[in-house]
Amino acid sequence: MRIVSLCPSNTEILACLGLSDHIVGVDRYSDWPPAVRSLPDLGPDLAIDMDRVAALQPSLIVASLSVPGMERNVEQLQDLGIPYLVLNPKRLEDIYDDILDVGAATNRTAQASQLVHQMKERIEEVADRCSSQGDTPRLYWEWWPKPVFSPGGNNWLTDVSEAVSAVNVFADHPDEKKQTDWEGVVQAAPDYALVVWTGVPKEKVKVEKIVSRPAWRGQRFAKRDRVHILEEGLYCRPSPRLLTGIEKLAQLLYPDIF
CATH class of the missing domain: 3.40.50.1980 (Nitrogenase molybdenum iron protein domain)
Known part of the structure; x- marks a missing residue:
């Protein structure tokens, strides 16, 4: 699988699901994990170079609407004919759902479920102590x-x-x-x-x-x-x-x- 990420948070979700080796290109602001900085730079998140995206021949593009203006990226993705997933989280529960959606799209369903469970469990522990x-x-x-x-x-x-x-x-x-x-x-x-x-x-x-x-x-x-x-x-x-x-x-x- 060849994955392109157009947003730092998407890159981080992919990495946390063990998919770092499948990421072939990222937006300019993706900086975690540090190794992604060596990947092809596809431009700032509000002005992605779609020609460069297409040239990487990804099998999946993970986009986002978390920043106003990213709608333009999604509109352009529709013309590429490449499978893509668009995340648009607002609340913490949405982030859990996004992790599960990315897991489903990348054959990492079990890993995504485990990650969400671990997050919820640890946050509940912190909340109880606070x-x-x-x-x-x-x-x-x-x-x-x-x-x-x-x-x-x-x-x-x-x-x-x-x-x-x-x-x-x-x-x-x-x-x-x-x-x-x-x-x-x-x-x-x-x-x-x-x-x-x-x-x-x-x-x-x-x-x-x-x-x-x-x-x-x-x-x-x-x-x-x-x-x-x-x-x-x-x-x-x-x-x-x-x-x-x-x-x-x-x-x-x-x-x-x-």
């Missing part, structure tokens, strides 16, 4: 600083928050994302600010600039020990690596029990 603390921290997730974008209720980070007995401060917003401003964040009254700028490496995000925002001065959640720069790949990608993200978040919020 719930024993009795607190419900309010988490502000920052996808982008200006304009401010944060996950709304219909997003897997709402589920990630709940898994550690916390709450996404914009969980009552019905859409996938919430656009606001720094004053709006203050009004949401978070306990922690979790910064995961989409597409920006963790080391390039400077906490000094975040805690010095005028609207945030004097706010408890904006103190240095309450602002955390997180690895974008563990939280913004709907893949099995979210489990690692949940474990790390639990350790961050409850260091005494993890």
